[in-house]
Amino acid sequence: MKVLLRNPRREIDIEGKYSVNSLLAHLDLPRESHLVIRNGTLVPGDAALAPDDTVEIRPVISGGC
Amino acid sequence: MAAVASKCRVCKEPAVIDLPRHNANFCAEHFLELCRRQVVKAIEKFDMLSKDDRILVAVSGGKDSLAVWDLLIDLGYQADGLYIGLGIGEYSDVSGEYAKNFAAARGLHLITIDLRSEYGYDIPTAAKATRRVPCSACGTSKRHLFDKAALDGGYTVLVTGHNLDDEAAVLFGNTLRWDVEYLSRQLPVLPARNGFPKKVKPLVRLTEREMAAWCVVRGIDYLVDECPMAVGNKHLAYKAALNAIETESPGSKAAFYLNVLDNMAPLLSGRSLAAGEELGACTECGSPTTSDLCAFCRTAQKARAHDPVPVELVLSKGRRRR
Ligand code: SF4
Ligand SMILES: [Zn+2]
Ligand SMILES: [Zn+2]
Numbered sequence: 412m413k414v415l416l417r418n419p420r421r422e423i424d425i426e427g428k429y430s431v432n433s434l435l436a437h438l439d440l441p442r443e444s445h446l447v448i449r450n451g452t453l454v455p456g457d458a459a460l461a462p463d464d465t466v467e468i469r470p471v472i473s474g475g476c
Numbered sequence: 477m478a479a480v481a482s483k484c485r486v487c488k489e490p491a492v493i494d495l496p497r498h499n500a501n502f503c504a505e506h507f508l509e510l511c512r513r514q515v516v517k518a519i520e521k522f523d524m525l526s527k528d529d530r531i532l533v534a535v536s537g538g539k540d541s542l543a544v545w546d547l548l549i550d551l552g553y554q555a556d557g558l559y560i561g562l563g564i565g566e567y568s569d570v571s572g573e574y575a576k577n578f579a580a581a582r583g584l585h586l587i588t589i590d591l592r593s594e595y596g597y598d599i600p601t602a603a604k605a606t607r608r609v610p611c612s613a614c615g616t617s618k619r620h621l622f623d624k625a626a627l628d629g630g631y632t633v634l635v636t637g638h639n640l641d642d643e644a645a646v647l648f649g650n651t652l653r654w655d656v657e658y659l660s661r662q663l664p665v666l667p668a669r670n671g672f673p674k675k676v677k678p679l680v681r682l683t684e685r686e687m688a689a690w691c692v693v694r695g696i697d698y699l700v701d702e703c704p705m706a707v708g709n710k711h712l713a714y715k716a717a718l719n720a721i722e723t724e725s726p727g728s729k730a731a732f733y734l735n736v737l738d739n740m741a742p743l744l745s746g747r748s749l750a751a752g753e754e755l756g757a758c759t760e761c762g763s764p765t766t767s768d769l770c771a772f773c774r775t776a777q778k779a780r781a782h783d784p785v786p787v788e789l790v791l792s793k794g795r796r797r798r
Contacts (some may be wrong), residue, residue: 443719453692455494458481471688474706
């Protein structure tokens, strides 16, 4: 599946079967500081991701102000 | 894998978000409902706002400020926005576009102030000229201009988009130092006092993740990218530490911050030195201050006397120092 990451913005390809939570764990990204958007829609942690999905992993932490 | 995706706790329709701290999942509609309820609860508990208030929202173009503005309008309040162009390179240009587009699409009134063209300096230059970390020079500038715009515009209350994560991170920092002065002032409502408008934080019961989700579900376009000057600041480190704890023990962040308000704030009330301080007027701008020149005018004066500094220069310096 195609995975869009931010800060800096980049796209990676990931093989294999993942749920939202297992994908975050695989990428070592804390669940509490990210949202996962699958094909344009927000999805919960146990949603299964398919190989033809486009997934955005959006960090939600902002600093300073 | 025929995984059964989670269902909304309220209506059993497919969920869009899991909220471990509530030990539940929610569909879009019931997630929005939960956010509205949390904001109403904060507003009522701390007597933040009334429907007669003329509200000014400090808007950055990021998720929290657009979400709080959206939520207040959604709940039937009258609120205008204020955006300050801080001159932080591309970040400022882009964030201003998000703020303007949000307001234009909803027919809302957005006041804009540009630091460089109206006050003759920008944040990277101020940071360099005052030899302070960017967020400190930035905070001084924003606070002053927000206060001034609220008072000049006849607004009765200034709203900021600080969320639970922001407040918990500040609390964490203050607690690590047992800074009683700051601890005693860290409330979600600051009453108006001479020369300062009332200030409130309606999002203190909602996390950063929930606010980002509010924007996604509501179709609000916001600037996802981080302010380049925040990189490496302590605030972010505190947030990461708190989120590591939260992941192990959902609900910790909310307990940490909200219980301080319930359990500690009464013990600390009246401990703040600032409350009893005699304030004079700044000789330059008339704002209340303890010295001749207020912090804003001191910052602006130094920054104006300095050659403009591009944001990249401040960044590379900051990185080297670490
Ligand atoms: S992160 Fe710091 S420099 Fe950037 S806008 Fe916020 S306070 Fe200003
Ligand atoms: Zn529902
Ligand atoms: Zn002044």
